[in-house]
Amino acid sequence: MAVYEDEPAPGGSPRPEGGPDEVDRAVGEPRACPxxxxxAAGSPVLSRHAVAVVRGEADLLAVALPFLxxxxxxxxxxALACPPEVVALLCGELGDRxxxxxxxxxxxxxxxxxxxxxAHAWRTAEQASSGQLRVLSLVDxxxxxxxxxxxxxxxxxxxxxxxxxxIDCLCVYDRRRLPAAVVEAAAATHPYLVxxxxxxxxxxxxxxxxxxxxxxxxxxxxxxxxxxxxxxxVPSLVALRHEIGTALSARVPDRDQREDLHxxxxxxxxNAFRHGVRPVSARIWADDERVVCTITDSGHSFADPLAxxxxxxxxxxxxxxxxxxxxxxxxxxxDLLPGPxxxxxxxxxxxxxx
Numbered sequence: 001m002a003v004y005e006d007e008p009a010p011g012g013s014p015r016p017e018g019g020p021d022e023v024d025r026a027v028g029e030p031r032a033c034p035x036x037x038x039x040a041a042g043s044p045v046l047s048r049h050a051v052a053v054v055r056g057e058a059d060l061l062a063v064a065l066p067f068l069x070x071x072x073x074x075x076x077x078x079a080l081a082c083p084p085e086v087v088a089l090l091c092g093e094l095g096d097r098x099x100x101x102x103x104x105x106x107x108x109x110x111x112x113x114x115x116x117x118x119a120h121a122w123r124t125a126e127q128a129s130s131g132q133l134r135v136l137s138l139v140d141x142x143x144x145x146x147x148x149x150x151x152x153x154x155x156x157x158x159x160x161x162x163x164x165x166x167i168d169c170l171c172v173y174d175r176r177r178l179p180a181a182v183v184e185a186a187a188a189t190h191p192y193l194v195x196x197x198x199x200x201x202x203x204x205x206x207x208x209x210x211x212x213x214x215x216x217x218x219x220x221x222x223x224x225x226x227x228x229x230x231x232x233x234v235p236s237l238v239a240l241r242h243e244i245g246t247a248l249s250a251r252v253p254d255r256d257q258r259e260d261l262h263x264x265x266x267x268x269x270x271n272a273f274r275h276g277v278r279p280v281s282a283r284i285w286a287d288d289e290r291v292v293c294t295i296t297d298s299g300h301s302f303a304d305p306l307a308x309x310x311x312x313x314x315x316x317x318x319x320x321x322x323x324x325x326x327x328x329x330x331x332x333x334x335d336l337l338p339g340p341x342x343x344x345x346x347x348x349x350x351x352x353x354x
Contacts, residue, residue, distance in 0.1 A: 212305035253354035
């Protein structure tokens with residue numbers, strides 16, 4: 001979803017092209033959004049995920065207000081997933097109609113990690129009285145390259161995880177808040193582009209399974225230091241859980257975070273022993289700011305980049321399948337890295353102060 005002004009984007013112009021059957025004009029009209037697409041299996045995709053790129057407040061209002069007003073006229077449940085100052089700006093412009101708009105940062109990475117944001121969006125859509133949820137999100141992935149990467153991963157994965165949810169989501173990328181590389185990537189992570197009130201399919205859009213598998217995984221600087229834990233051919237799951245717990249106890253000052261990290265790492269370790277191939281190895285690096293944990297088994301059969309964005313068996317948590325889901329909930333970043341030695345699950349997070 002993009003307003004790219006006059007700048008080119010990788011793969012060609014992001015501006016919508018084609019006749020009236022391909023582009024719907026005037027975001028405030030009933031045909032503002034194109035018809036729902038269909039999945040590869042032929043079933044309807046209920047969600048529509050678009051991006052608009054803006055530069056500054058005037059551009060933001062020009063794209064956001066018609067989208068919100070159209071949802072209010074249609075009786076949709078309308079929500080904002082924006083920083084507080086943007087919520088105040090939009091609500092001020094909407095006036096009395098703002099009372100019908102929900103302020104809910106938990107629908108995006110502003111207020112939750114990816115699995116929680118996706119689950120919350122599902123619940124909110126299911127509770128929408130009109131049967132349709134409309135979300136405006138001003139994207140803010142923070143100030144680090146790791147945060148930008150996680151944001152792009154979330155945007156891409158949402159297309160698959162949320163395809164059966166009745167949600168129209170318009171993500172706004174402000175060039176003043178985001179680096180150029182992240183803005184340019186939006187055309188690959190959103191099926192629709194929006195320019196001058198017109199929705200059109202993004203020619204640069206990539207299927208999440210393909211896009212996520214190709215994301216780079218830059219090493220953290222801490223990984224260039226000596227590991228605080230180095231285990232090869234671990235004899236048992238019990239031993240690995242104990243060693244990980246001991247290492248985290250010495251390096252993670254906040255007790256709640258320490259327990260969360262250990263729980264998730266222990267679940268990943270369990271996956272390696274139960275579903276992987278021995279030998280199993282582990283490494284932990286840590287400094288005063290970050291901790292990185294890798295767990296490797298010798299198998300080569302599983303590396304689904306979409307794993308962990310929801311429980312493997314849906315709402316029935318009693319069936320297991322929660323390891324990578326818990327890891328994505330409790331660590332900042334989770335990478336699945338197939339390689340010559342097998343499959344490595346790489347966990348990385350910032351440390352909380354004590």
